[in-house]
Amino acid sequence: MPRKLPIFYSALLLTGVNLLLRLVGTSFQVYISGRIGAAGVGLLQLTMSVGNLAMVAGIAGVRTAAMYLTAEELGRKRPGNVTWVLSGCFLYSILCSAAVSAVLFFFAPALAERWIGDVRTVDSLRLFAAFLPVTCLCGVMTGYFTAANRIGTLAAVEVAEQLASMAVTMAALSLWAGDDPGRACQSVVLGGCFGGCLTLVCLTALRLRERVKPGPRIPIRSRLLQAAVPLALADVLKSGISTTENLMVPKRLALNALVDNPLAAFGVVSGMVFPVLMFPACILYGLAELLIPELARCDAAGSKRRISYLVRRSLRVAMLYGLFFSGLEFLLAQPLCAALYGNAEAGRWLRLYALLIPMLYCDAITDAMTKGLGQQKVCVRYNILTNAMDVAFLYLLLPRFGMEGYFFSFFITHLVNFILSLRRLLKITGEAIPFSVPALSAAAALAAIWGVSLLTAPAARALLYPVLLGCLLYLFRVVQAEDIRWMRGLLRRKKAES
Numbered sequence: 001m002p003r004k005l006p007i008f009y010s011a012l013l014l015t016g017v018n019l020l021l022r023l024v025g026t027s028f029q030v031y032i033s034g035r036i037g038a039a040g041v042g043l044l045q046l047t048m049s050v051g052n053l054a055m056v057a058g059i060a061g062v063r064t065a066a067m068y069l070t071a072e073e074l075g076r077k078r079p080g081n082v083t084w085v086l087s088g089c090f091l092y093s094i095l096c097s098a099a100v101s102a103v104l105f106f107f108a109p110a111l112a113e114r115w116i117g118d119v120r121t122v123d124s125l126r127l128f129a130a131f132l133p134v135t136c137l138c139g140v141m142t143g144y145f146t147a148a149n150r151i152g153t154l155a156a157v158e159v160a161e162q163l164a165s166m167a168v169t170m171a172a173l174s175l176w177a178g179d180d181p182g183r184a185c186q187s188v189v190l191g192g193c194f195g196g197c198l199t200l201v202c203l204t205a206l207r208l209r210e211r212v213k214p215g216p217r218i219p220i221r222s223r224l225l226q227a228a229v230p231l232a233l234a235d236v237l238k239s240g241i242s243t244t245e246n247l248m249v250p251k252r253l254a255l256n257a258l259v260d261n262p263l264a265a266f267g268v269v270s271g272m273v274f275p276v277l278m279f280p281a282c283i284l285y286g287l288a289e290l291l292i293p294e295l296a297r298c299d300a301a302g303s304k305r306r307i308s309y310l311v312r313r314s315l316r317v318a319m320l321y322g323l324f325f326s327g328l329e330f331l332l333a334q335p336l337c338a339a340l341y342g343n344a345e346a347g348r349w350l351r352l353y354a355l356l357i358p359m360l361y362c363d364a365i366t367d368a369m370t371k372g373l374g375q376q377k378v379c380v381r382y383n384i385l386t387n388a389m390d391v392a393f394l395y396l397l398l399p400r401f402g403m404e405g406y407f408f409s410f411f412i413t414h415l416v417n418f419i420l421s422l423r424r425l426l427k428i429t430g431e432a433i434p435f436s437v438p439a440l441s442a443a444a445a446l447a448a449i450w451g452v453s454l455l456t457a458p459a460a461r462a463l464l465y466p467v468l469l470g471c472l473l474y475l476f477r478v479v480q481a482e483d484i485r486w487m488r489g490l491l492r493r494k495k496a497e498s
Helices: 007-059 062-075 079-106 108-116 119-130 132-147 151-177 181-210 221-253 262-278 281-301 304-340 344-372 376-401 403-429 436-452 458-475 481-497
Strands: none
Touching: 007 079, 007 108, 007 119, 007 132, 007 151, 007 181, 007 221, 007 262, 062 079, 062 132, 062 221, 062 281, 062 344, 079 108, 079 119, 079 132, 079 221, 108 119, 119 132, 119 181, 132 151, 132 181, 132 281, 151 181, 221 262, 221 376, 262 304, 262 344, 262 403, 281 304, 281 344, 304 344, 304 403, 304 436, 304 458, 344 376, 344 403, 376 403, 436 458
């Protein structure tokens, strides 16, 4: 078996890869925005929302289930049983994805006409349906490689997938699609399908090369269903309501007399603001991806002290990281969106949404840790509540308040979900968060933003804000000498291993 890395260095490697992929992906989003405009981006977002709903339904929770069950077997020193885990996951994935694929293919005309409102997206939906089983099987394999801590291998394959997908998409856009939004949607779907095929072939071949001797056959069906079905219900419900929201937004915005182009207004926020808003989160996603199997292994081994350490350290890192990028994006919103999109409206919205970054980033880490500790059913209940709230808010607020109502709904529902998830995490781990830590951290960030906002040059703001924030965090004793010694110890250990 290849040499495995400790979780910190695995997260570091996955972080670098995620950062590279997100940078490339955001640049590609800017390229597409320039080709088809805000209205075209809005149509693409609606098409991909329907496609993503089908993908989530086809995966049916099997990716996280494969990761969780693999981590359990490895944590109990039974690598031979992983073969039966993967076999069960493959069969489950094929059955679910084939059923969803058939539904999407045959109902594509009705979905395009009645849901999306544009029949030019029919071919895009059918193309997505044809390759859906491949995409879902990729989820099984990436779940296995993540749980097995084969992060270097997975990172290399993901880079190849992204580059291949972009190459195919750009070729199709340049040689065939032109400025037509319908063909542009097909080009994006085609690129993603090609990348999925490449990933599945590579990861399957690498798994077969391991030549791990299977252990005695074990019953896997009940464990798989117990892990996957709650996740499937939660993910499908969440994605379904998210798709409903996206499809509903332009129609409800059209009832607001102050909104001239509802599709363009939606495209600015969903296709321009959100990619920039969540771009730095790719670093945390690398940590979140590894926390699920790591906590599952610790829970299976009964390592409560290790679980406590990971919970405290991960929440602290997510909070400080979120405050850092929240201030940067708030201060640089206008020049950043002007340089990327040439759109002042995107800059105004990014400045507002940037204030929510600490909560959003901490929520991503909290969600991963609760899943790693086997709290899938609880996540289902929380998602049902907050997503239902979101639909109700959007339906009521969009006609009267426009995109301001969209922001209010986004803020309230994400805040409720974060509070509930964090409360559950602290309850099952027995941890406690002193109120003074987030309060002093927020005060330091606000003070740093206020001080730096007196400057007008974007470069000066970008350079001074991290320095001022770091000094205030140290002054308020949020960051202490212990934290600095911890980081130095990690770096020295890495240097010694190298």
